[in-house]
Amino acid sequence: MHADNELRGRRREQETLDRLLRDVRAGHSRVLVLRGEAGAGKSALLDYLAGQAPAGRVVRVAGVEPETDLAYSALQQLCAPLLEHLDGLPAPQREALATAFGLSAGRTPDALIVxxxxxxxxxxxxxxxxxxxxxxxxxxxxxxxEVILTFVARRLGEESVGLILAARPVSSFEGRPSSFEGSTSPFEGLRSPFEGLRSPFEGLPSPFEGLPELLVDGLAAEDARALLDAVLPGLVDASVRDRIVAETRGNPLALLELPRGLNAAELAFGFGSPAVDGGSALAGRIEEGFQRRIAALPPDTRLLLLTAAVEPVGNVPLLWRALGLLGIGADAAAPAETSGLIEIGTRVRFRHPLVRSAVWRAADPAQLRAVHRALAEVTDPDQDPDRRAWHRGHGTAGLDEEVAAELERSADRALARGGRAAAASFLERAAELTGDSAVRAGRTLAAAHARFASGAVARVPELLAAAELGPLDAVQQAAAERLRARVAFTRNTGRAAIPPLLDAAARLEKLDPAAARETYLSAIGAAVNAGRLGEGSGFRGHGAGGVDGGRGGDLRRVVEAAAALPDGDEPAGRLLAGMISWQRDGIAAAVPLLRHAVGEIPESRDLDLLWLTGMVVHEIWDDTEFLDRTARAVTVARSSGTLSSLPTALTFRATALIYAGRFGDATELLDEAAALAQTTAGPSPHPATAVILAAHQGRAEPALELIRALEVDALAGGAGWLIGVASYSRAVLHNGLGNYPAALAAAREATDFDDLAVLQWGLFELVEAAARTGEHGLAAVARDRLVERTQAAGTAWARGTEALARALAGSVPHLEDHYRSAVEQFAETRLTVQLARAQLVYGEWLRRENRRADAREQLRAAHDAFTTMGATGFADRAGRELLATGETVRKRHSGVREELTSQETQIVRLAAAGRTNPEIGAVLFLSPRTVEWHLRKIFTKLGITSRRELHQTVEMS
Known part of the structure; x- marks a missing residue:
C-alpha cells in the first residue's frame, strides 16, 4: 500500500500529530487517543507519526484480543526496550515492576506502584x-x-514523552470478550472463541475515557471517491460509485477491501442486495470480505493463518515450530503474503485486526483446539509458563485435572503480579476442566474473589452460584457469604442492598461472627444511605416541618437483627455497637461509644471503615479526628499504593477541607479522585462532597444545577441520605446569598429525617433561616434539638455551634456573650468556615446595635476569610454589611499562598520538609522530573533560588 493513499484526506490529523511532536521536542509531555472505527486509518496515522519522530526513540506495541487475559502482557512489551533505565527508579518501584513482569518473585505489587x-x-x-x-x-x-497506561497518561507532565493510542469508539468494544469465559466451554459449537461470551469488564470505565482525543472519521467524499477508483474493477457507473462511498461512510479500509473479488455486475447495486446486507455492521462487512479471500486460499495456508492468529505475540520462530507439528511447511505462507493478508518478517503482522478476527470466525473448533495444542507444545514452560497454560486450556476438550492444575498455578502467579482479572480467567477455565466437584467449587469461589478484586463485580454472583453447586466447607461458605455481602454493598449502597446484606449476615452468624458483624455494619450503612426513602419512612420523618426528625423502618429492622449478635471487640464490632446505640438509645448515649470506636480503629483499618467514620466524626463533633483522620487516610492510601481506596480517601479529605475553608485544595482532590476512579474502576467520588462544596462557594446557578442532579440520582438509587444532603446544601447556598425564605424551606426538608451527620448540619441552617425570617418559635425548637446533640459531645466545635445557635434564637440580654463564645470556641478549631460564619452573624448583630466600629472588626475578618477561601455568597453578604457600616470594601491583595496552586503548595511543603524529588513524586504520583519542573516554577513565583529559602518564604501549616 502506498503512503499517499493511506494518508489521503488526513491533513488535519497530520497537523495535529505534527503539533504534538513539536511540543514533545520542546520538553512537554502530550497524550492523544486516536478514536475511530475499524479501518478508519488510525494505524496509517501512527505509521506517519513514527516516521516523523526522532530516530530510535519510538516504542510501538499493539493490543491483541487473545492477550486480554494475560496481565501486563502489553505493558511488558512496551517497557522491554526501556529496561536499561530501570536502575534510575527507586527500589520499591524497581521491585514492583520486576514482580509485575515476572522477572523476579516478590510481594504482590499494587497497580499504583507499578x-x-x-x-x-x-x-x-x-x-x-x-x-x-x-x-x-x-x-x-x-x-x-490499560489501568497502568491510563494512570500514566493522566500523570505525564514535563518529561518529553508523547503517548499516542489508537482505539475504536467506545460503542465498538463495549463488552470486551475474554478468551476463557463461557457457561461451559468457550470452544464447543462456536465459530469464534469470542462469539456470545460475556465480558469481565462489565460496568468498568471504557478504555482511556476522558483523555484528549482526535476523532478519525471517514474520508471526505472527494478523497473517498479517488481512493475507490484505484481499486474498482473497471468502469463503474458514477451513481453506483457514490452509493459505495455513502455505504462505507468514507472508511478507507472498506473502500479498499469491499470491492475486491467483485465484478461489475456484482457491484451494480453497491455491495450486493440491500435487503440482505443493508443492515450489517460495516466492520462485519469488511470482515466478510476478508473471509471470502481467506476461503479462496489453500487449506494449509488457512491453517497457517489460524495458527498466526492464535499466537498473539507475533513470534516467528515459535510460529514455525508450531506449524511443523501441524505438518505445515514454509511454502504455505506465500499465498497469504501475496494476497496481502499477512506479513512475516521479524514479527508476524496481519494487515488489519479484522483479518485475525475473520480467520478465527472461519475456524473449525476441532482445528482451533489442535492449533492451541501445538502452540502449547512449542511454548517454553520455564520461560513462558502462563502462555503455555493459556494454550493448553484452549486446546483441551472435556475434563483434565493436569491442565486445570497448571491453570491454577498460572492464576497464583497472576495474583502475585497483581493481575486479578487474569487470575480470574485462569481459575474459571481451570474450574471448567475440573472433575472433582469439591475442587471445582473451590476454584470457582477463588475465581469469584479474583473477579471482585479486579472490579468486575457484575460477574461475581453467577460465579458464587456456580461455586455453591459443589460442596463448600464451613470456611468456604463463610467466604462466599461475605463476598456476596460485599458485592451487594458495592453495587448498591442504598435500600436495594439491605435484604441481601441481612440474608448474608444471618447466614454468617454461625460461620463467622466477626464477618457477620461487619456485614451488619454494611447493612446499617445501606439503611443510613436509604434514609427517608427506606421502608416505613416515606419522605417525611416523625416531625413534619423539620422539628423532630425520624428514622426509617429499614434501619430499625437492621439494628434489631444486629443487636442479637454478641458484641465484638474488633473495629467493626465496636462501631456496630455504637451505631446500634445511636438508633436505640439516642445520640447522647451513643457519643461515648462512637468516640471510643473511632479512636480505637487501627491505622490498618482506617481505609476500610472510612466510609462510615467519615460521617460518624460529625456526630461526635470532633474536628481533630475529622481533619487528621482524613489526612492520614490519604497518606496511607498514597504511601501503600492502595489505589482502589484512594478515591474514597480523597473524597472524604475534600469534605474536611471544605469546612477548613480550603476550597481550592478540595476541588483538586475531587478532580484527582474522579480521574483515579475512571482509571482504576474504583469508587467514584461521593457525589455529596461536590454539592456541599458548590453550596459553600455560593454561585447560585452552578450549585443549584448540581443539587437538582443529586436529587434525581438519589431518587433513582434509593439513597435518601443524599436528598438530605441536597436540602442542606440548598439551605447553605441560600443562607449565604441572604435568601432566607428559600433557606428556611430547604432547611426544613433537610431536618425532616434523622440522617447521620446531615441532621446536625441542617439544624444550624434551620436556626439561622428561621431567626432571619421571624419564625422564632421554629428557631427555638431547632436550637433545642441542636443543643441536645452538642451537649453530648462537649468539644470546641460543639460548644461553638451551640453558642451561635443560642445567639441566633436566644433572648436579648445574653446575645453578645453567646456570640463572643461562638467566635472564641471556633477559633480553637481548624474549621475556618464556621469561624467566619460566627464572625459574620456577630458583626451583623453589632451593626444592628449601631456599634459600627465593633461590627467592622468582625465583618472585616469574615469578609477576608470568605474571600480567601472562595465563598462568594457569604463574602458578598459580609461585604454588604461592611458597606452599611460606612467602610469601603476593597479587594483583598493576593499573598504568596494564593500565587501557588494546591499542587505547588504540596510540593513546597514536602520539599521544605527535606523530601527528595523521587520521594515527592511518590507521594503526589508525579515523575521526579515533573517535580523538578514544578520546583523551578515555584522558585520563580516566590523569587527564591534554592530549597533552603523555602522555610523563610512559605508559611507551613
Missing part, C-alpha cells in the same frame, strides 16, 4: 531525547496494562 514505576521509566528514557510511545488497537489491551 504505575509510578512505568511513569518513572518513561521519564528516565526521555531524559536525553524525546520519547514517543505508540499503542495500536488499545481496545484489546489486557486490563492491567
Amino acid at each position: 504505575g509510578l514505576a512505568v511513569l518513572g521509566l518513561l521519564a528516565e528514557a526521555a531524559a536525553q531525547r524525546p520519547l514517543i510511545v505508540v499503542i495500536d488497537d488499545a481496545q484489546w489491551l489486557d486490563r492491567m496494562s
Whole structure:
C-alpha cells in the first residue's frame, strides 16, 4: 500500500500529530487517543507519526484480543526496550515492576506502584531525547496494562514523552470478550472463541475515557471517491460509485477491501442486495470480505493463518515450530503474503485486526483446539509458563485435572503480579476442566474473589452460584457469604442492598461472627444511605416541618437483627455497637461509644471503615479526628499504593477541607479522585462532597444545577441520605446569598429525617433561616434539638455551634456573650468556615446595635476569610454589611499562598520538609522530573533560588 493513499484526506490529523511532536521536542509531555472505527486509518496515522519522530526513540506495541487475559502482557512489551533505565527508579518501584513482569518473585505489587514505576521509566528514557510511545488497537489491551497506561497518561507532565493510542469508539468494544469465559466451554459449537461470551469488564470505565482525543472519521467524499477508483474493477457507473462511498461512510479500509473479488455486475447495486446486507455492521462487512479471500486460499495456508492468529505475540520462530507439528511447511505462507493478508518478517503482522478476527470466525473448533495444542507444545514452560497454560486450556476438550492444575498455578502467579482479572480467567477455565466437584467449587469461589478484586463485580454472583453447586466447607461458605455481602454493598449502597446484606449476615452468624458483624455494619450503612426513602419512612420523618426528625423502618429492622449478635471487640464490632446505640438509645448515649470506636480503629483499618467514620466524626463533633483522620487516610492510601481506596480517601479529605475553608485544595482532590476512579474502576467520588462544596462557594446557578442532579440520582438509587444532603446544601447556598425564605424551606426538608451527620448540619441552617425570617418559635425548637446533640459531645466545635445557635434564637440580654463564645470556641478549631460564619452573624448583630466600629472588626475578618477561601455568597453578604457600616470594601491583595496552586503548595511543603524529588513524586504520583519542573516554577513565583529559602518564604501549616 502506498503512503499517499493511506494518508489521503488526513491533513488535519497530520497537523495535529505534527503539533504534538513539536511540543514533545520542546520538553512537554502530550497524550492523544486516536478514536475511530475499524479501518478508519488510525494505524496509517501512527505509521506517519513514527516516521516523523526522532530516530530510535519510538516504542510501538499493539493490543491483541487473545492477550486480554494475560496481565501486563502489553505493558511488558512496551517497557522491554526501556529496561536499561530501570536502575534510575527507586527500589520499591524497581521491585514492583520486576514482580509485575515476572522477572523476579516478590510481594504482590499494587497497580499504583507499578504505575509510578512505568511513569518513572518513561521519564528516565526521555531524559536525553524525546520519547514517543505508540499503542495500536488499545481496545484489546489486557486490563492491567490499560489501568497502568491510563494512570500514566493522566500523570505525564514535563518529561518529553508523547503517548499516542489508537482505539475504536467506545460503542465498538463495549463488552470486551475474554478468551476463557463461557457457561461451559468457550470452544464447543462456536465459530469464534469470542462469539456470545460475556465480558469481565462489565460496568468498568471504557478504555482511556476522558483523555484528549482526535476523532478519525471517514474520508471526505472527494478523497473517498479517488481512493475507490484505484481499486474498482473497471468502469463503474458514477451513481453506483457514490452509493459505495455513502455505504462505507468514507472508511478507507472498506473502500479498499469491499470491492475486491467483485465484478461489475456484482457491484451494480453497491455491495450486493440491500435487503440482505443493508443492515450489517460495516466492520462485519469488511470482515466478510476478508473471509471470502481467506476461503479462496489453500487449506494449509488457512491453517497457517489460524495458527498466526492464535499466537498473539507475533513470534516467528515459535510460529514455525508450531506449524511443523501441524505438518505445515514454509511454502504455505506465500499465498497469504501475496494476497496481502499477512506479513512475516521479524514479527508476524496481519494487515488489519479484522483479518485475525475473520480467520478465527472461519475456524473449525476441532482445528482451533489442535492449533492451541501445538502452540502449547512449542511454548517454553520455564520461560513462558502462563502462555503455555493459556494454550493448553484452549486446546483441551472435556475434563483434565493436569491442565486445570497448571491453570491454577498460572492464576497464583497472576495474583502475585497483581493481575486479578487474569487470575480470574485462569481459575474459571481451570474450574471448567475440573472433575472433582469439591475442587471445582473451590476454584470457582477463588475465581469469584479474583473477579471482585479486579472490579468486575457484575460477574461475581453467577460465579458464587456456580461455586455453591459443589460442596463448600464451613470456611468456604463463610467466604462466599461475605463476598456476596460485599458485592451487594458495592453495587448498591442504598435500600436495594439491605435484604441481601441481612440474608448474608444471618447466614454468617454461625460461620463467622466477626464477618457477620461487619456485614451488619454494611447493612446499617445501606439503611443510613436509604434514609427517608427506606421502608416505613416515606419522605417525611416523625416531625413534619423539620422539628423532630425520624428514622426509617429499614434501619430499625437492621439494628434489631444486629443487636442479637454478641458484641465484638474488633473495629467493626465496636462501631456496630455504637451505631446500634445511636438508633436505640439516642445520640447522647451513643457519643461515648462512637468516640471510643473511632479512636480505637487501627491505622490498618482506617481505609476500610472510612466510609462510615467519615460521617460518624460529625456526630461526635470532633474536628481533630475529622481533619487528621482524613489526612492520614490519604497518606496511607498514597504511601501503600492502595489505589482502589484512594478515591474514597480523597473524597472524604475534600469534605474536611471544605469546612477548613480550603476550597481550592478540595476541588483538586475531587478532580484527582474522579480521574483515579475512571482509571482504576474504583469508587467514584461521593457525589455529596461536590454539592456541599458548590453550596459553600455560593454561585447560585452552578450549585443549584448540581443539587437538582443529586436529587434525581438519589431518587433513582434509593439513597435518601443524599436528598438530605441536597436540602442542606440548598439551605447553605441560600443562607449565604441572604435568601432566607428559600433557606428556611430547604432547611426544613433537610431536618425532616434523622440522617447521620446531615441532621446536625441542617439544624444550624434551620436556626439561622428561621431567626432571619421571624419564625422564632421554629428557631427555638431547632436550637433545642441542636443543643441536645452538642451537649453530648462537649468539644470546641460543639460548644461553638451551640453558642451561635443560642445567639441566633436566644433572648436579648445574653446575645453578645453567646456570640463572643461562638467566635472564641471556633477559633480553637481548624474549621475556618464556621469561624467566619460566627464572625459574620456577630458583626451583623453589632451593626444592628449601631456599634459600627465593633461590627467592622468582625465583618472585616469574615469578609477576608470568605474571600480567601472562595465563598462568594457569604463574602458578598459580609461585604454588604461592611458597606452599611460606612467602610469601603476593597479587594483583598493576593499573598504568596494564593500565587501557588494546591499542587505547588504540596510540593513546597514536602520539599521544605527535606523530601527528595523521587520521594515527592511518590507521594503526589508525579515523575521526579515533573517535580523538578514544578520546583523551578515555584522558585520563580516566590523569587527564591534554592530549597533552603523555602522555610523563610512559605508559611507551613
